[in-house]
């Protein structure tokens with residue numbers, strides 16, 4: 069998709085009321101620093117529209133990016149960020165869960181996992197939550213540029229095994245540096261935008 073319009077339409081903190089959108093939403097979940105905001109920038113073809121940082125805990129609100137007046141990317145705060153109070157962490161967790169549970173437009177929850185590391189207990193919990201709540205999980209293995217090409221298959225297998233994901237679970241490798249994998253992720257998103265053909269009356 070050619071992205072020609074991007075608006076940060078809604079920003080939700082822990083006390084905000086979540087928006088009721090009427091167009092498809094695609095959410096990006098994963099631990100802090102895994103590359104959610106960087107991926108969103110790559111998909112939007114913007115360098116730093118979504119704010120990123122080498123320090124974990126950059127995104128602290130749920131940010132709704134309206135793309136081409138057609139769909140939304142939902143940038144979520146990361147989990148597992150140690151430097152905020154347990155109370156705030158719990159509030160974020162509740163806010164994220166409330167959004168994921170109540171959105172009527174959410175088509176896919178992309179779960180981002182750093183391709184270099186074994187999924188954590190939090191990653192596994194998130195994966196299970198996604199499946200348990202009736203979503204088809206799509207994994208994005210980030211920071212692909214950080215491993216050798218010869219190590220790719222091994223690391224993708226490690227991610228799959230670590231999440232106890234079945235062979236049918238899609239795992240898409242991606243690098244926000246080289247943009248490798250970007251087109252595959254867009255294709256995946258576009259599949260969920262396609263309107264089913266109406267059966268013509270005979």
Ligand SMILES: Nc1nc2c(ncn2[C@@H]2O[C@H](COP(=O)(O)OP(=O)(O)OP(=O)(O)O)[C@@H](O)[C@H]2O)c(=O)[nH]1
Nearest residue numbers: 101102103104105106120121122125126127146244
């Ligand atoms: N080498 C490399 N670095 C990346 C990649 N994606 C993200 N980064 C870096 O990782 C750091 C974190 O990226 P963010 O996009 O801010 O991560 P996030 O998941 O949004 O983090 P929170 O908002 O804290 O939850 C930044 O320094 C990025 O430049 C990638 O594919 N390759």
Ligand SMILES: [Mg+2]
Nearest residue numbers: 104105126127
């Ligand atoms: Mg972020």
